[in-house]
Amino acid sequence: MIWRLTLKDLKENYISSLLLLGVIAALSVYLSISRRLTQPEVAMMAFIIAGLGGSLAIFYSIYRGFSCLKREKDRNTLEFLMSLPTDGLEVVSAKFFAFFIEMVFFGLILFAISHFPVCKGIAQKVLSSQELGELSMLLLYIILGIVLVSLLLFLVFQLFEILNLSIKPKGFLWHVVLFIVYIYFTVKFFALLKSFFEFLPVKTYEIVIFNEVAKLSIDYQGLAAGVLVSLIYVSLSILIYNKKVEV
């Protein structure tokens, strides 16, 4: 049943996903073809595009996390969904899988789009194949980070929405209070979990690119805490959906 619900969620959201990609693609093309690029500008443009895509992906993940069940509730379709032989495990997992698939595609397309200026650099012969490889690797790491953060944010906000549906706070003010308290505890919880993984390294890699040394840090502590937070938040979402959510 999960894949049916996943497919339904994918179909429901493909327009917003395409819109997101369209905005980034249009900006990338504009930035890439608007003028002749020097070698450092190629990298800068590529990073700007990846960063811009990342920012939009983060906003998008918050919006999706917030709206996934709220939209169903507002349109009465939550009643339909709950009358089907499904449960929280299937509904919550399907929503996550749909977003995961969207983000994987988004990441791949963002990776390709961020290479627009790189392609121009190759065409202008200001970039060697070795430099292309190094730049691509760096972009891959950045985009992977963006995808992971987006997935985590989606789950965090999805749980908030499920909590909201179960508690049903009255009035906008109570929503705001609940949101602030929730975010505060989420941040504290994440920091606590991160401290459990202190034995894991924060590795900094030095990458030589265009004869400059670029530093790339991979925070394994944050990564482990993120995975654990995701698992806990998904489990809580399923549990609360099954026990407390009603129309």
Place this chain on the structure above:
Amino acid sequence: MSPTIEVANLYKKYGKIVALANVSLSIKEGQIVGLCGPNGSGKSTFLRILTGIVKPTRGYINILGDRPSKANRKAVAYVSENDVFYKWMRVEDHLKFIAGFYEDFNIQKAFELVKAEGIGPKLKVGELSRGNRQRLKVISAVSRSPRILLLDEPFSGIDMVSRERIMLMVRDFLFEGGRTAIISTHFVEGLEGILERVVFFKEGNVVLDEICEELRIKYEKSVKSIYFEIFGGEK
């Protein structure tokens, strides 16, 4: 024989509002029950609790030998009074989507009924009239072979033709026999020939629970007349 549906002291509160106040009912297999009562009397809440989409504040529920769950929802067809279908989906896609959840869903029958009702399968649900959306919901229920059919206000807010068509679909479906059905409605007169038993709800309480035939003999009146006597209004 144990009842198909049994509830005892069912109580539901929304904030300060009591939607159901200690309702106890026992419904046998194959019985066709009409839930009647004014708006806000607790009929919809009762059906939603049976489906499992609303949790009772307290009380005992047994539906097909278990609490409302994912497992016994497979044997229950529920038609909501609300517009619950995805409006962006095409009619045919929606039926296929529902078919994916039930082994007993007869997709061929569903398409035949859609065609017979004059609903375009390629149309989006949002493009259908209210009456046709209501018919589509009923089609999705009667295209299955559920043990229990729960219909919540299937005739409300629709034109007379749609009402008549839905009535025929429901009647044909129930005359196949062996199915337990609970129909919540204000439209008592149209269902008098179908209903075996009526339960009148008022302010979350059951105020009358009788077999239709016995009721007619006892009061020498139609169910509709008794309804108006209890709840007031134009005869």
